Amino acid sequence: MSTNQDQNSPFTPSGLPIQTELASDNNPQAIPPTEIPQAPSPGNRIILGDCTQVLRQLPDASVDMVLTDPPYVVRYRSSDGRSIANDDNTRWMFPSFSELYRVLKPDRYCVSFYGWSKAERFLSVWKECGFRPVGHFVWVKRYASCVRHAQMKHEQAYLLAKGEPKLPAHPPADVQPWQYTGNRLHPTQKAASSLVPLIEAYSRPGDTILDPFAGSGSTGAAARYCHRQYILIEKDPAYYQAAAARLN
């Protein structure tokens, strides 16, 4: 997250910051204004718990959009030693995504980031649950987050449909610039401003956006900016606290 909480931060009408300098792992000072300050709303919920258990308590067809960033299943450990629950197994995948499918209204969208090295597994689980892949997003980094067989310079997410959603009035481009957050609240923190175009395209004002792998609450920050409600679920108490502090 950027520490830039200035209400005068320069955002374009679409919610994307006007960015002058991109940060990189070598240039962590140059963090763009990825955070979006807004007043809290009483309808929003941040829940500490395992999402499969928590989702079982939500009614069928009760959320308008899912926007989520689950574990990539890569046993991630950040340079400062932070790790991610369930990043070492796929047992949670089918139970959680089948509950997600149930609580999503018919003819709506789910956007899910995923780990490219487990693409087959993610796709087979999503399809088994009933989701239909209808798009794919790539965010291009100005820096490599890891260098092995290739320089790893992108993040990725699938656009999944439940039923036949109405086509968006203004579909976003499926290649977007990546915005580095500094990962201060969470080791794989997404920029709230990167999520805004997705929420704007695939939901309407007043809708409820669900993120069952909420981490530091980036989806909540973006939903609030877009005048949507949010339900966030996070299993790790430290990240739950970070999300609660950020959004409350």
Ligand SMILES: C[S@@+](CC[C@H](N)C(=O)[O-])C[C@H]1O[C@@H](n2cnc3c(N)ncnc32)[C@H](O)[C@@H]1O
């Ligand atoms: C990739 S991170 C999300 C980071 C988030 N997008 C952000 O910007 O901060 C995935 C999160 O899912 C959480 N998680 C893993 N398994 C979970 C489960 N079964 N229920 C709820 N949260 C879970 C992890 O603790 C982690 O914070």
